[in-house]
Amino acid sequence: MMERKRIIGVDPGSLHTGYGIVESGKGGLIRVLISGTIHLSPRKPFTERLGLIFRELVKIIKEFRPCGMAIEDVFCAANPKTALKLGQARGAALLSAITEGIPVYEYSPLEIKQAVVGYGRASKNQVHRMITTLLGSHVPGDSHASDALAVALCHLNSEKLRNLSKVR
Template sequence: MRVLGIDPGSRHTGYGVVENDGKRLVPVLYGSLSLPASMGLPMRLGSIFTEIRRLIEEARPTEMAVEAVFVARNARSALILGHARGAAMAAGIHGGLQVFEYSALEIKQAVVGYGKAEKGQVAHMVRLLLGLHDLQDPHAADALAAAVCHIHARSFHTRCSLAQRL
């Protein structure tokens, strides 16, 4: 299984592709799209869509995991974030991927073991789990965490499904 994780944002969208080879998690590709504030929102959304489609063609993931929208104090910020998520999800669907959503709590729980972990703790565990000691980009770390969360969730559901059939 090869999963594209996305940490959506209208200015910075993190991406990370992780493969589960059956024995370990292997990072394939990661980074972030940084879009200038001077670029209008419609152009940034178009760039997110285009770049994620390019990443899908390059890395050939089989599924996509996206962090779900959190409740924000600022409705305008939440709306803009929702647009960025929509552009990313549309790119995934357009690229033939199944798209899955996970809350920040679920991602932190899967990666750190504690749903209220700090961002730094998540990044540290991503570095350890994937052997990426030089990973400095927080957006890429969050995207990789979403991919790892999805791989764990799929593995758990597979094991549970097998156990229930016995």
């Protein structure tokens, strides 16, 4: 019998950080417990935005008690300043998991798209459509939240594959 697993997926950003918690259960059924986006005002100092990402994710982790965090790994951005801000937002999210004592699993955008859509170069729209197909009407229209759910699903799919390879 498969044990229930709750995973929080995070799509970090300095203005919009998506999150989503999925739970896997009997028969491979996966359901969405919560998903959304932490919207951050560009008028607020950057350090305040980082603090908000951290506090909001800690609150969500405390309420839903996931057994791990799956997060999008750093990718190269064309603008070094943008890449640095993204890395710092990612750091605030990572710290929320570390503070709450849950393990962190990192996946590249290519791995996430491959695991969810079957094609590593899929568009955001294709990812959103597949997440809606897989998880039903519980998926918000917001691309940040659906990307976070995709990261969580990527982890569940990757974990299944790791467990299958141990059996063989």
